[in-house]
Structures are given as structure tokens and as C-alpha cells.
Amino acid sequence: MTTLVAIVSFRMRPVYQAAARLEIEAATPEIRTLSDLFQSMPADDMFLQTQVNVLESDNLAWQTIEQLRLEENPAFNPRAARSTGPRMKSAEAAGPLLATLRGHLHVEIMRNSRIATVSFESTDAALAARVVNTLIDDYQEYNYHKNYEATRKASGWMEQQLDELKAKVEKSEQAVVDYERQNAIISLNDKQNIEEQKLADLSKDLTDAQAEALRADSVYTVLHDSEGRSPALLANDLLTRLEDRYADIRAQYVDARAQYGPNYPKVMRLHDQADEIRAHIDAERKRIVERYHDEYVAAQHKQQLLSEAV
Numbered sequence: 001m002t003t004l005v006a007i008v009s010f011r012m013r014p015v016y017q018a019a020a021r022l023e024i025e026a027a028t029p030e031i032r033t034l035s036d037l038f039q040s041m042p043a044d045d046m047f048l049q050t051q052v053n054v055l056e057s058d059n060l061a062w063q064t065i066e067q068l069r070l071e072e073n074p075a076f077n078p079r080a081a082r083s084t085g086p087r088m089k090s091a092e093a094a095g096p097l098l099a100t101l102r103g104h105l106h107v108e109i110m111r112n113s114r115i116a117t118v119s120f121e122s123t124d125a126a127l128a129a130r131v132v133n134t135l136i137d138d139y140q141e142y143n144y145h146k147n148y149e150a151t152r153k154a155s156g157w158m159e160q161q162l163d164e165l166k167a168k169v170e171k172s173e174q175a176v177v178d179y180e181r182q183n184a185i186i187s188l189n190d191k192q193n194i195e196e197q198k199l200a201d202l203s204k205d206l207t208d209a210q211a212e213a214l215r216a217d218s219v220y221t222v223l224h225d226s227e228g229r230s231p232a233l234l235a236n237d238l239l240t241r242l243e244d245r246y247a248d249i250r251a252q253y254v255d256a257r258a259q260y261g262p263n264y265p266k267v268m269r270l271h272d273q274a275d276e277i278r279a280h281i282d283a284e285r286k287r288i289v290e291r292y293h294d295e296y297v298a299a300q301h302k303q304q305l306l307s308e309a310v
Contacts, residue, residue, distance in 0.1 A: 018128035
């Protein structure tokens, strides 16, 4: 929630300070082992300072300036009221505008916490609030896309690990076959051969069932515990399209709300569209989780039947 404070001096225009608090979420660690998927990096002082630097960065500042069209706002850029000539190109205007925003922006971490206070001062109270809200929205969008890309990389890492594990299993199985061939391991009679072959087939089926149950258990566990960041979800084309569409509508909503306010018809329509897409995303995720749960239960049942047969 954004709060406003008026700073008034004698014979001077009042200066308003808008402030909002933001919780800094812990970073997602670099994926090197399976357990890394379910861990978060601690929010230490270095990480928190990095997030402060992101909030104060030129990229977020310029994005806010462009979204709110601050170059044309006299309360932010006094030259806008006096200028009658053509507007400067963005590259020419960037330096002074960024300096103005940085000079009135303050970001501080509350002591012994992960809460950041973001404040902005302006002679226009509404403008001060819009700058704070837009900057925080842009920061959250930045972190969303950053975490999304990190999850996609984690998905690729898991696929590589599974391929390597499969290759090791195939190599071990081939070594057993080669050993039996080299040492002429045969049965005493045909009947024994048949029985041993049946047992071997059952053992192989049991091994395959155990591997399938383990795979299903791993996938379901990741789906259940990873809060939407599992490779199985990321590999779903429909879910990926819905996520991309949601990000696009969300960006339009943030931009429109910054320009027209929350009650403007277009803003309300975009908000409803974003909620509808989010509902579709949640339903699709639930469907995928239920499907993998059914596969996991079926694999466990098959493994139990084969164990009893062996």
C-alpha cells in the first residue's frame, strides 16, 4: 500500500512523499543437483543490496519514465511547460530525466528484515504515488521473467541428468549380457532354460516397473513441491502459451493503469482478462498434476503385482 506524506516549508510549495513497502523474495539457486530445485538462497546483505540496486537501476527508472510519460509532465520535468520546440530524442533526454528521478527516489531495507521501503518525492501527490507503484510493478515483472528463465534452464538440466542416467543403466545391462556370453553361462536343460527365461523376463519387467515408479514418483514430487516451476509444467505447450499471454496482458494492464488509473474501463477490462487467463493456468496445472498422480499410482500397482510374481 502506498502512503503519502506532505513535506511543507514556509513560503515553498509542499512536497509530497509517496512510500510503499515491498518484500524481497529469496533468490532461486543455480541448479546443480535435484535437491537444488526445492531450495532457496538466503536473503543475505549482498543479495538485498543487489535488489536495491535493481530498484534504483537506469533500466527500471527509464521504463517508469516512458510508461508515465514523465518527460511531458511539468511536475516532473519543468522544461516540459516552457518548451515550445520539438521534443528531444529519448537518448538526448535520458540523462537529465534519469537524474531527476534518481534524485527524488529513495530505496531502503528495513533493519533485520527483507522489507524494502520505496519512496518518491514530488510536488504532485498523485504523480509521486504513480511513480512508486509503477516502479514496484516493473520490478516484480522483472523478477517474474528472470525466475521463469531460470526454471527453463533447470528443466534442460534435468533432461540432461535423466539422459546420462539412462545411458549408465544401458551400459550396466550390456556388461551383464557380455559377461554371460563370455563365460558360457547356460542352463542344465531346456526346462530349466525356460523357467530361468521366465524368471529373467519377470525380473526385467520388475526392474522396468521399479524404474517407471521411481520416475513417476520423481515427476509427481517435483510437480507437487515446486510451486509451478517443474519441467513437466514448463514442457506443456498450452501452459507455456497461457503464461506468455498472461505476461503480455499483465504488462498492458500495468501500463494502462499507470496512465489512466484503476477504474478506467480499459484498465478494468485488462484486469478481468488477466484474472481469466490466470484461472485457465491454474486449471491446466491442476489437470497436469492429476494426470501424473494417476500415472504414479498405476506404476506403484504394477510394481507390486510383479514383486508378488517374482
